[in-house]
Amino acid sequence: MLEMTNVSVVINGEEGKVQLIKDINLTLQNKKIYVMTGPNGGGKSCIAKAIMGIYQPTSGQIMLDGLDITHKELYERARLGIGYAFQQPARFKGIKVRDLLTLAAGDNKQINLCDLLYDVGLCAQDYLDREINTSFSGGEVKRIEIATILARNLKVAIFDEPEAGIDLWSFQRLTETFEKMNQKYDTTIVIISHQERILNLADEIILVADRTIREITSRQKILGEIDQLDSACRCRQSCNRGGRADAKCSR
Amino acid sequence: MLNAVDKKLLAEVADLHDTPPGAFNIRKNGQGIERHTTANINIETKKDKPGIDVTIKAGTKGESVHIPVILSEGMDDLVYNTFEIGENADVLIVAGCGIHNPSSKKAQHDGIHEFFIRKGARMKYVEKHYGEGEGSGVRILNPKTIIEVEENATAELEMVQIRGINNALRETEVRLHKNARLIVTERLLTYLDQTAESNITVHLLGDDATAQVISRSVAQNDSKQLFHLNMRGYARCRGHIQCDSIIMDQAEVSSIPEITAFNSDAQLIHEAAIGKIASEQLTKLMSLGLTEKEAEETILQGFLK
Numbered sequence: 001m002l003e004m005t006n007v008s009v010v011i012n013g014e015e016g017k018v019q020l021i022k023d024i025n026l027t028l029q030n031k032k033i034y035v036m037t038g039p040n041g042g043g044k045s046c047i048a049k050a051i052m053g054i055y056q057p058t059s060g061q062i063m064l065d066g067l068d069i070t071h072k073e074l075y076e077r078a079r080l081g082i083g084y085a086f087q088q089p090a091r092f093k094g095i096k097v098r099d100l101l102t103l104a105a106g107d108n109k110q111i112n113l114c115d116l117l118y119d120v121g122l123c124a125q126d127y128l129d130r131e132i133n134t135s136f137s138g139g140e141v142k143r144i145e146i147a148t149i150l151a152r153n154l155k156v157a158i159f160d161e162p163e164a165g166i167d168l169w170s171f172q173r174l175t176e177t178f179e180k181m182n183q184k185y186d187t188t189i190v191i192i193s194h195q196e197r198i199l200n201l202a203d204e205i206i207l208v209a210d211r212t213i214r215e216i217t218s219r220q221k222i223l224g225e226i227d228q229l230d231s232a233c234r235c236r237q238s239c240n241r242g243g244r245a246d247a248k249c250s251r
Numbered sequence: 252m253l254n255a256v257d258k259k260l261l262a263e264v265a266d267l268h269d270t271p272p273g274a275f276n277i278r279k280n281g282q283g284i285e286r287h288t289t290a291n292i293n294i295e296t297k298k299d300k301p302g303i304d305v306t307i308k309a310g311t312k313g314e315s316v317h318i319p320v321i322l323s324e325g326m327d328d329l330v331y332n333t334f335e336i337g338e339n340a341d342v343l344i345v346a347g348c349g350i351h352n353p354s355s356k357k358a359q360h361d362g363i364h365e366f367f368i369r370k371g372a373r374m375k376y377v378e379k380h381y382g383e384g385e386g387s388g389v390r391i392l393n394p395k396t397i398i399e400v401e402e403n404a405t406a407e408l409e410m411v412q413i414r415g416i417n418n419a420l421r422e423t424e425v426r427l428h429k430n431a432r433l434i435v436t437e438r439l440l441t442y443l444d445q446t447a448e449s450n451i452t453v454h455l456l457g458d459d460a461t462a463q464v465i466s467r468s469v470a471q472n473d474s475k476q477l478f479h480l481n482m483r484g485y486a487r488c489r490g491h492i493q494c495d496s497i498i499m500d501q502a503e504v505s506s507i508p509e510i511t512a513f514n515s516d517a518q519l520i521h522e523a524a525i526g527k528i529a530s531e532q533l534t535k536l537m538s539l540g541l542t543e544k545e546a547e548e549t550i551l552q553g554f555l556k
Contacts, residue, residue: 054534
């Protein structure tokens with residue numbers, strides 16, 4: 001179980017102090033799937049990065065299974081079983097898919113690299129020995145990023161907009177994969193997403209806006225609201241503003 | 252003949268743990284100490300100057316020649332080696348230089364290697380440089396490589412120098428004839444106050460000649476690196492230079508591109524980049540449980556592989 005109590009992050013930006021998130025109170029239960037949604041720029045990724053330790057909290061407390069990890073560094077939290085699939089994954093000149101996945105798996109011996117790639121819709125034969133450099137498309141690098149998280153035996157796995165760049169066929173597999181991971185390792189899964197199909201996986205939905213948690217609610221409620229809004233919206237297909245009444249679009 | 256230090260140097264520069272299979276010539280402190288030839292590969296000492304002539308018969312396939320040089324004391328060593336690779340042969344040549352300098356005198360090895368790759372032949376040439384030693388004596392390497400690649404022939408060069416050498420000046424000159432192919436991979440890491448300079452000039456003389464030069468380097472501490480990669484296209488040819496450096500600490504790196512076309516069908520590309528390790532790479536690896544130091548090493552290792 002992961003608990004955040006009154007967590008705020010303030011960083012020193014170019015134009016003075018910037019509040020990234022404020023007063024986050026959140027309890028993530030074991031084995032559950034949470035979907036974090038809300039308008040772009042609302043603070044979803046910042047909450048995820050505060051959990052992972054990429055941002056250190058300026059106030060508040062984070063506990064993982066009773067252990068205070070508030071001031072643990074990024075790599076220490078990783079070793080304690082927290083994982084984060086980046087929204088915009090890094091590319092590495094000279095590092096092959098095989099190397100990165102092996103590194104990610106660590107001593108998790110149950111992992112078969114071929115299955116891992118299959119789970120994200122890539123063919124192992126084509127990809128294992130390729131370098132993760134600029135020759136990879138956005139979708140490819142995204143899938144490999146997801147695979148690096150699937151390779152680990154985690155207590156908490158966070159996926160930041162995993163669906164971006166993933167085609168429909170792979171998308172179906174991906175949702176199955178999340179469910180499988182959830183069952184196999186009892187992992188708590190947090191997915192940042194705007195996608196209805198991902199929202200459908202959620203036990204609970206965390207609505208983030210204006211740098212804080214607005215509401216923790218059920219998917220039925222959110223999906224109902226989206227339906228209502230979408231039926232009246234002509235630009236639905238290209239809209240990325242999250243489908244809430246306060247999305248500040250003209251609808 | 253070979254002691255423990257020699258064997259370690261050989262392992263570093265030629266991946267050899269004992270005397271190599273196939274043809275070889277081991278040079279230690281200015282003297283040839285061991286040699287082996289095969290039915291297809293002959294090695295002879297030059298009559299007029301220090302060095303050897305290596306002759307590979309036409310059609311020789313899958314054989315290798317190892318010509319490691321080791322210096323285990325402070326001295327100047329100058330050697331001229333000539334390689335004749337017969338038509339349609341396909342061979343591997345490994346020419347490393349390892350220096351163990353326990354003295355306070357300088358240890359310097361200047362090697363001039365000249366290759367003639369005849370029609371349709373294929374050569375892979377691996378050159379590794381390695382230096383060690385507790386003494387204050389500097390370790391200097393100045394290799395010069397001149398390669399003539401005839402019609403339909405291929406030269407693949409792998410040049411590696413990771414730490415250990417105080418001053419290195421590498422000169423490489425390649426002439427490519429009709430439909431000849433060149434692939435150069437250069438890997439360099441300097442640290443402390445080391446300096447390294449690499450000048451590579453490729454002349455694309457014949458139609459359909461292609462050349463690809465990929466240079467990757469890491470400069471740490473107060474070290475300095477200078478790259479001058481030059482391609483000259485005289486025919487309907489294609490050339491691509493890619494020069495990538497990671498800079499750290501107080502190091503200095505210069506990359507000077509030069510591409511010149513003398514023919515309107517020549518296509519030449521030069522790409523050069525210098526920058527520090529990208530922070531998102533470090534963050535990603537640390538989020539997999541590596542410390543910052545481990546993450547940095549993993550990135551550098553991959554980059555220089």
